[in-house]
Amino acid sequence: MDAAALGAVPMMKGMPARSLTAIAAMMDERAYPDGALLLQQGERLGGVYIVLEGEVRVTRTLPAGGSVSLATLGRGAALGTLAALDGGPRGASVFARGRVRCAVLPRDAFQELMDGRTAVAIGFQHAVVQGLVRDVRATNRRLVELASLPDQSLSLQDLTGRLYGSS
């Protein structure tokens, strides 16, 4: 795919042109119509998606039933890094909001970059860690609320409100 399009996303900001070219060469570009499912919660062994254009909705189905909206993310968001890193199931589903264009890095290419010690690989590893930090900040807030929940029973709706910001 086009290195310039990849270089325009915030995650890749400041990455040297030759690193961008190297990473872009490993990626495929895909387009999705409004409402399309990009990533499915529970799925394993998929690649990593970077939003080039448009918006996506991240939702998590709760084990008790029902689902919560975790975030709406725009250009530059990296999706699916968690499952790609630990081989575990995807923690959330991602849907297109309007037309969306993504750069997709297959899992083996992602793994290669994660194991690499070249400047290109290290730059990408740093970008991935930045995305993880953003996710941890959101989950940390839930952890803190979880630890401070009252002892009396809460309704599912109240619990959802406290942990995910809205009911």
Place this chain on the structure above:
Amino acid sequence: MAAGTAFDAIARHPAFVGLAAADVEQVAAGCENLHLPAGGVLFAEGEESLYLYVVLHGRLRVTCRAASGVEVVVGESQGGEVVGEMGVIDGAPRAATLTAIGPVEVLQMRGEFLTGLVNGGHPAAAALLRVVRRQLVARIRETDERVDAVFESCARGGR
């Protein structure tokens, strides 16, 4: 002497195994050994995030203030872990307070030094980022599991 201690600590640290001595030396030059007594605060919630730390010995309690104002314990950090990395990576203030449970020894590294290692494509950056990555992934998974468990118990009427 201080540099020598940092050198030994890095050379022995599992994250940096396989790193050439010259590379270890470069990293050690940007690190300082820090000792905390029990009860000592490594950093406090809300402070500017200037350093990241590799915990060498001892354990630290991680606490945060909830929306209600209550101070809650959210975890513990111990030898081998990297702490304080989030603020250094995204520039946000400290999200938690870390207090030494007993005597603690850490390796202190300035945020800009890590940025320099990353930008220079230094192999130590890859090693550090690997540790940080693992920790962050584990933290997200663990929180998701705990949240799911609470929801399950709530749905069964247990909470």
